[in-house]
Amino acid sequence: MIVPKVGDDLEHAKKLSNFILDEFGPEMPIHFLRFHPDYKMMEYPSTPVETLEKHYQIAKDVGLKYVYLGNVPGHKWEHTYCSECNNIVVNRYGFSIREWNLDKTNCCKFCGNKIPIEGKLQEGYKEDRFQFVS
Incomplete structure (x- = not known):
């Protein structure tokens, strides 16, 4: 789940992607999920799709083969x-x-x-x- 201002740092996405590649290999899937404000986290906005796409690209550039975006129905990367x-x-x-x-x-x-x-x-x-x- 990529939450704006909380967990959307692109350097962390690169570290996570490298960890997955090193520990599990290039075929391990990773899903970047869009956050929607709800219940007790109403102060955060929805994750911009552009932010998810940047996370996707980082994971692909690192070498992961199966990268997905979630909570964005109709997006080409689902x-x-x-x-x-x-x-x-x-x-x-x-x-x-x-x-x-x-x-x-x-x-x-x-x-x-x-x-x-x-x-x-x-x-x-x-x-x-x-x-x-x-």
Whole structure:
């Protein structure tokens, strides 16, 4: 969560990204989430999307392959991109998966690159996402 004036320092983003790269490798995902003022933190503004994009770029420049922005539905960096051909392999809108371009072994359908995603997309994932109460 990138909170303006509290946790939006770009040097910290670089340190964190380097730590993740060194300790876990380039395929470890990192998510930079947009803060929205709520409850007891109303004195802070929402995180500017531009700030999140700077954090994203730092992590990519360090060498992390799977960097995401969250709480910004519709942003191009909420998707999973193939680290080889740069096509979208998991297309998202918020918490919804709109497109799954991975084969049965979680390889990119465009170039065959193995994507480090565990598990499979379940049939009926759209219908089963919510349980409605009457």
